[in-house]
Amino acid sequence: MTLSVAEDGLEFRRPFNQVVKQYIHLSNTATDGSVVAFKIKTTAPKQYCVRPNAGLIAAGGTRDVEVLLQAMKEDPPLDFKCKDKFLVQSITVPADVATLDSDAQTARLQELWARADEAKKGGVDNIIEKKLKCTFVGGNEGVSVPTGIPLPSTATPVKASPSTPEAYNTPAAAPSTAASDRELRDAKEAIKRLTVACEGYKSEIERLNQLRQRRTGGGADDKGGVGAAGLGQVQAQAQGLAMPLAIALALIAFILGAILF
Template structure:
């Protein structure tokens, strides 16, 4: 029971300082349901969900293949040697209600020859990739021969790509089924500078309000004092200052005239 894979090659685009996800579609063109299982040569570097399951006749399933974040990008001329292996087997009538793990355990013990296998290569693309006319990505150097398949490991976080001199491993392994979520953007909070600026603005506003209140109070006191002075001035209006009492001018003139006449007639 052969299955169909799309795309035939998984291509991950740089940069690799964060998790990168590619979709793999597995189709069952047969008239009977099949069970599938995904394995890889680099189980520490990838996470697959789902890594096994059942596909009904004529249906397909979407598989998310996540490349873990690396400490640093590999060289520009690096050609990835990682591979994926997709195994499939027909589900018989007596296995109709069995779970997928039981199906695979039974097949691997009694009917290994019925397991169908398809391989998928992995390619690392630059941020801006040039594509040849044949559809293959352009690379500067010929890639070295791929390594043997490796054994699984649950710790698959932030590993750099394998170098050409790394020791080889000898068994095909299933990928870790736990899905690693991509990094989420941390919500942006106010900085200390922003908080300090807001505090200064509040202090300035309060100081202005305090000064305004003091000015209003001072103006009120001044208005009250002015009002009292005006009231006192109105009360004193009409009052005249009396000068010192003395002889009226007319009386003085009469006395002078009388003295003159007396002196004229008697002397």
């Protein structure tokens, strides 16, 4: 086996009303210099966050994968039997994959995993797998309970997950810091553009309002006739600009809310 998994299972200790962290320790034990690609799946992808959930390990290298059990509203009963499982998969990949840039590497790994899955369906299994069972601990272990006093078990049990191999799904990884920074920069640029547009709309509305006031105060146009048609046109233009201004302000408020909250 090229990829070695240190754990036989994962234990998550109470209380579960907060995030509980565990680790999967991976080692590439290849002696021929082979590079290994791995990915991690679970039967309960909504319950766990894994970072990273996929990656590469050079020959002789190690990788610690962080597994986060998401906080629950209440602890499950003390006698609850967790049925969640993890599946660690690995394949050997060409050494040049490790030298590719991020996008090219992702595309190449997707191709290699797809080939390995197709080969497995055809009877040639090049995927090394190890299953890890999850256990919830920290209940009444080592606690002396007086006779006749039952242990509390009023908490709502968590929903059991399917345990068949087909139920394994790649868990959601934690948000990328680089992606978050990029989204923040894009949002700031969008706010700048909208702010400039708002200033333009406001200046135009002020100009039209001043023009309307002059026409209203003058009472007549240059030829001695009442400028009602011109005044109506100015009012229509001002109203037409007010709507884009309101939309732009609403967009700025929405983007600021998304960034701050």
